[in-house]
Amino acid sequence: MRIKLSKDSILSLVAVILGLTAGAILMRLTGNSPIEGYRYLFSGGAMNIERIGNTLATATPLIFTGLAVAFAFKTGLFNIGASGQMLMGGLGATAVGLTLAWPKPILLTVMMLVALFAGGLWGAIPGWLKAKFNVHEVVASIMMNWIAFWTVYYAVPAYFKGPFLETESRRLPSSASLKVPWLTNLFQGSYINLGIFIAIATIIIIAFILDRTTLGYELKAVGHNKHAAQASGINVNQRIVLSMAIAGALAGLGGASFYVGFASNMQIGVLPSQGFDGMAVALLAANSPWGVFSGSIFFGILHTGKGFMNAMTNIPPEIADTIIATIIYFAATSVLVERLWVRLKKKKILRFLEKSDVGAGGGE
Amino acid sequence: MWDIIIQIAGIIVQIFPYAIAYTIPLLITALGGLFSERSGVVNIGLEGLMVIGGFAGALTISTFQRSMPGTAIWLGLFAAFVAGALFALLHAFACVTLNANQVISGIAINMVAGALTTFLARNMTGSGNVRIRGMLRQDVPVLSEIPILGKTLFTQTYASTWVVLAILLLSAFLLYKTKFGLRLRACGEHPHAADAAGVNVYLIRYLAVMLSGAFAGLGGAIFLATVSGEFSGSAGGIGFLALAALIFGQWKPIGILGAAFFFGFATTIANVSQVIPLFSNIPSILLKTFPFVVTLVALVLFSKSSQAPRAAGEPYDKGKR
Numbered sequence: 001m002r003i004k005l006s007k008d009s010i011l012s013l014v015a016v017i018l019g020l021t022a023g024a025i026l027m028r029l030t031g032n033s034p035i036e037g038y039r040y041l042f043s044g045g046a047m048n049i050e051r052i053g054n055t056l057a058t059a060t061p062l063i064f065t066g067l068a069v070a071f072a073f074k075t076g077l078f079n080i081g082a083s084g085q086m087l088m089g090g091l092g093a094t095a096v097g098l099t100l101a102w103p104k105p106i107l108l109t110v111m112m113l114v115a116l117f118a119g120g121l122w123g124a125i126p127g128w129l130k131a132k133f134n135v136h137e138v139v140a141s142i143m144m145n146w147i148a149f150w151t152v153y154y155a156v157p158a159y160f161k162g163p164f165l166e167t168e169s170r171r172l173p174s175s176a177s178l179k180v181p182w183l184t185n186l187f188q189g190s191y192i193n194l195g196i197f198i199a200i201a202t203i204i205i206i207a208f209i210l211d212r213t214t215l216g217y218e219l220k221a222v223g224h225n226k227h228a229a230q231a232s233g234i235n236v237n238q239r240i241v242l243s244m245a246i247a248g249a250l251a252g253l254g255g256a257s258f259y260v261g262f263a264s265n266m267q268i269g270v271l272p273s274q275g276f277d278g279m280a281v282a283l284l285a286a287n288s289p290w291g292v293f294s295g296s297i298f299f300g301i302l303h304t305g306k307g308f309m310n311a312m313t314n315i316p317p318e319i320a321d322t323i324i325a326t327i328i329y330f331a332a333t334s335v336l337v338e339r340l341w342v343r344l345k346k347k348k349i350l351r352f353l354e355k356s357d358v359g360a361g362g363g364e
Numbered sequence: 365m366w367d368i369i370i371q372i373a374g375i376i377v378q379i380f381p382y383a384i385a386y387t388i389p390l391l392i393t394a395l396g397g398l399f400s401e402r403s404g405v406v407n408i409g410l411e412g413l414m415v416i417g418g419f420a421g422a423l424t425i426s427t428f429q430r431s432m433p434g435t436a437i438w439l440g441l442f443a444a445f446v447a448g449a450l451f452a453l454l455h456a457f458a459c460v461t462l463n464a465n466q467v468i469s470g471i472a473i474n475m476v477a478g479a480l481t482t483f484l485a486r487n488m489t490g491s492g493n494v495r496i497r498g499m500l501r502q503d504v505p506v507l508s509e510i511p512i513l514g515k516t517l518f519t520q521t522y523a524s525t526w527v528v529l530a531i532l533l534l535s536a537f538l539l540y541k542t543k544f545g546l547r548l549r550a551c552g553e554h555p556h557a558a559d560a561a562g563v564n565v566y567l568i569r570y571l572a573v574m575l576s577g578a579f580a581g582l583g584g585a586i587f588l589a590t591v592s593g594e595f596s597g598s599a600g601g602i603g604f605l606a607l608a609a610l611i612f613g614q615w616k617p618i619g620i621l622g623a624a625f626f627f628g629f630a631t632t633i634a635n636v637s638q639v640i641p642l643f644s645n646i647p648s649i650l651l652k653t654f655p656f657v658v659t660l661v662a663l664v665l666f667s668k669s670s671q672a673p674r675a676a677g678e679p680y681d682k683g684k685r
Contacts, residue, residue, distance in 0.1 A: 026480075030487045078467055080408075129660070133667040136677075138467050139611060140663065142408065142604055143656040149601070150656075154649035271601075276475055283468065316486035318479050325475030332468040333458045 008286035011334040015284065016298070019327035023319055032315045041320070044308025045301030051308075053190025057262050059300030061086070063199040064254025065278025066285065066292035067206055068123075068247045072137075073287045074210060075243035076223035081126060081141030082251040083275025084148035085119040089252025090259030091152050092118035094169055094266050097176030098160050104175045111176065112198070112256055119252015120245045122148060127244025131237035137244065145271060153268045162265060169266040178261030195257030200293070202250065207289040219243050251275065273321070280324055283331040299324060368642075375640055377516050379632055381501070384525060387628030389414070389587035392528045393606035394613065394620045395535050396448075396579030401615060402539065403572030404552040404565075404675040405459050406466045409473030410580045411603025413448050417581025418588045419481040420447035422494040422595035425588075429497050437499050441524065441585050448581015449574040451477065456573035460566050463679035474603075482597035494595040496588065499524060524586045531579070536617040548572055552673030555680045565680050580606075605631075608659040614671040627655040 024034035045055045065082040072079035092114040100107060126140035160169040178193035210216040221229040222239045230236045258274060259266050277299055284298075285291025306320035330337075393410050400407040407413075425440035451473070458469040486492040504518040504526075539545040548568050550558035555565045583606070584599055592600075609627055613619030634651035637643035 026483065030484075080467065080471065129664065133664045135660075135663040135667055138406075138408070139607070140660060143608060143660050146601060146604055146608075146656045147653045150649055150652040153652070154647070276471055279468070279471055314487075316483050316492070318483035318486060318492075321479035322476065322483050325472060325479045328468065329454065329458070329472035329476060332464045332472055333462050335462045335464060 009291075011337060012284045012286065012291075012331065014337050015327050015330040015334060018330040019323045022326040023323040026319065026322060027315055030315070032313055037309060037313055037315050037319070040309040040312045041305040042301060044305030044312075045303075046305075048188075050188040050190045051304055053187025053192035055297065055300040055304045056187075056196050057191035057193060057300075058303045059296040060193070060195040060199050061254040061258040061262065061272075061274045062277055062281055062296035062299055063203065063292060064250050064257060065274050066281030066296055067202060067278075067289060068251035068254065069278050069282035070285060070287040070289065070292055071206060071210075071250060072123075072243055072247040073282060074216075074223050075219045075240060076226070077127070077130070077240065077243055077247070078138050079123065079126075079141060079244065079247045079251075080138055080279065081123065081144045081248070081275070082254070082278050083271045083273075084141070084145035085122040085248040085251035086255030086258065086272050086275055087148040087152050088122045089115035089119035089255030090266060090272075091148075091155060091255075092252070093256040093260045094156075094160065094172065097172045097260055098170055101173075101175070107176055108178065108194070111260060112253060115252045115256035116249045117252070119255060120249035123248015123251065124241055124245035127241040127248075130244070131240040145275070149269075149271050152266065156266055156268045160266070167268050171264050172260055176260065177264060178257065179264075191262050193257070193261035195261040198253065199257065202253065203289045203293055206250070210289070215242075251278070254278070277324060280328045280331070283328060371642060375642060379629075379636055379640075380516055381520055382636070383625075383629045383632040385522065385590045386632055387624050388522070388525050388528045389583040389591070390602055390606050390609060390628055391583075391621060391624040392531065392586065393580045393583035393603060394609040394624055395532060395617065396576035396583065397606055397610040398535070398539075398576075398615060398617065398620060399548070399572045399579070400576035401610065401676045402552045402673050403548045403569045404555055404673060404678065404680065405456070405569050405573050406470065406677045407452075407455065407573065407576050408467060408470035408604075408607060409452075409455050409477075410576070410606050411599050411601065412470075412474035412477030413452055413577045413580035414584030414587065414599035414603045415477040415481055415597065416451045416577075417444035417448045417584030418595050418599060419485065419494075419584075420444045420581065421585030421588050422485075422496055423488075425496040426494055433497075437589055440496075440589065441527075441582060444581040444585030445578045446581075448584070449578035451581070452573050452577020453570075455577070456570045459573065459679065460569045463681060466677055466679070478597055481595075485595065485597065492597060496593060496595075498593045499589040522586075522590050524590060528582075528586070532617060532621060539617065544568075549673075551680075552675055555675050556684075559680075559682065569680070605655055608655050611672075612655070612659045612662050614662075614666065615673060616671065630654045 027034040027037045044051065046052055065086065068082045069079050093111040096111045096114050122144055126137045126144055129135040129140045130137045156169045157166050162168045162170045178195050180194060183192055218234045218239055221234060222236050226236055254274065258272065281292050281295040281299060284295040302320040302323060306317035309315055310317040393414055397407055397410050421440040421444040424443040425436050428436035428439055455469050455473050458464040459466045482492050485494055499522050501520040501522055504521060508514045508518040547558060547563045550563060551565050551568045559565050587599060587602060588595055605627055609620055609623040613623035630651050633643055634648045637646060637648055
């Protein structure tokens with residue numbers, strides 16, 4: 001187990017390095033200095049307390065969506081619907097926040113609960129379709145993403161239209177925002193909000209569920225081998241629905257942390273990229289909850305630093321998105337690295353055998 | 365009663381050109397998905413491949429539209445076709461050679477395409493948008509003279525529409541009437557049997573994925589040249605709508621044609637419902653979500669008798685029985 005873990009982290013690191021290399025090549029090709037670019041990119045994400053706060057704030061939704069993908073993965077399910085679940089969670093939280101005028105602690109609790117249930121429902125539907133009708137959850141999740149996209153597209157202007165633009169909702173009152181003055185002041189006016197604490201608490205809870213509870217054991221058992229799990233008395237179909245519902249709920253919370261924490265209103269016509277970045281995070285983390293945390297911080301730095309880099313150099317900010325996308329591709333094709341690794345090892349062994357004059361036979 | 369029917373018929377004739385303009389990129393992209401999936405490779409990267417096509421098309425057209433205004437569009441479509449096929453090689457390499465997870469690779473394709481093209485476009489134009497002069501609508505000679513039908517179907521059409529319909533026929537022929545098509549379908553149903561019969565599964569799948577990229581690229585460029593007129597780093601979700609059309613059409617060319625029309629009309633009606641009194645009572649949200657909801661319903665209804673290629677999504681491993 002230990003060996004496998006370290007292999008996973010090596011492969012993740014290689015994917016990151018390859019992604020950064022691809023980014024460097026692109027910067028070079030477009031006539032910029034990669035060293036300078038990366039210096040500004042990383043310092044832009046971490047050079048002062050405000051930017052660190054922004055990095056944490058950017059990482060917060062990614063932690064949730066990363067967990068949403070990783071959690072479903074443990075049950076052998078592919079949750080690519082995190083974007084739609086985020087939208088529904090965000091819409092739910094925004095709707096409550098704009099409608100009710102309750103004291104902040106109660107209001108925020110209700111908003112988070114609504115986000116949790118809205119996202120959970122959006123995840124549970126593909127789960128139920130999978131369990132009941134064997135509909136592939138990837139296809140169903142894609143459809144759910146776009147249903148959420150259009151729902152927000154028409155619901156926001158119809159019910160929560162902003163005073164100036166048709167394409168965004170009204171601003172949330174400060175009593176309905178996850179931003180709190182002491183935290184904002186502590187990080188010198190950054191976007192950081194209570195979401196980061198909820199995210200860390202969620203990581204602990206999810207890690208606990210997966211490693212220390214019967215439910216976690218059963219979910220992982222279904223992921224490893226459905227038939228064996230069924231034979232040992234686990235209700236596989238029920239667990240599939242539950243796993244997707246929890247994954248959706250996590251992404252729903254992520255939506256709340258983004259739309260009522262990081263942002264103060266909801267833009268329409270955007271499928272939040274955090275849903276897909278979450279997939280990258282989960283891949284790099286090899287689905288471990290704390291790995292999701294570090295991956296999210298890393299991507300948070302890239303996203304926070306890209307604006308600064310763009311201001312200081314001629315490199316367009318989309319370089320950060322390109323790097324993240326490339327990392328996903330290299331993570332998906334990590335088999336290649338593994339194969340090269342094995343070949344190198346074989347060569348080493350052969351050379352060793354040749355040197356010590358033992359290995360005449362064998363070979364391939 | 366008659367009033368309403370005549371009114372609806374009038375509206376259909378009125379919005380027909382717009383619906384077609386929207387349907388065609390959808391159709392060609394879904395056809396691309398058809399080749400890939402029938403060969404056994406799931407391609408959810410269609411949206412990204414469309415973006416690549418749109419980018420290649422926009423660059424080519426904006427470069428040549430001054431010097432040769434007539435042919436620039438066609439050069440652009442051709443460039444998109446080639447660029448899509450080449451970019452799809454990334455997906456083929458991951459899925460066929462490395463047996464990687466096809467869904468993750470597809471997502472990576474979508475993300476790389478969107479980010480990379482915007483990055484490059486920003487380096488060139490600053491804003492990241494590339495404006496072009498779009499394709500002109502033309503009357504089809506002779507056929508447009510036919511009463512009623514001619515006016516609806518053959519006047520003010522885009523030449524690309526006829527190209528895509530020809531590709532549709534060609535694709536159906538290729539899939540069902542040629543050796544290549546039979547082999548391709550075999551790879552998607554039972555790759556081991558195909559291999560045992562002497563078919564090079566890897567080669568077929570590479571070709572199929574490249575074809576899907578070429579068609580999706582073409583779709584992206586046609587969308588650019590006929591509908592949007594501007595490259596802005598996205599394909600507006602048409603790639604995913606094409607995926608829905610592919611499934612709703614049950615992985616068959618004729619089914620895809622029907623599904624694409626159906627979805628194209630629903631989207632167009634949603635877009636114009638504000639100005640047409642008869643439709644203003646239907647909430648646009650129902651029309652826009654309609655394609656995705658009916659696809660979910662179709663998935664459930666056909667779950668017992670799905671026509672999905674049996675081996676789609678599974679990497680081909682020679683050693684596995």
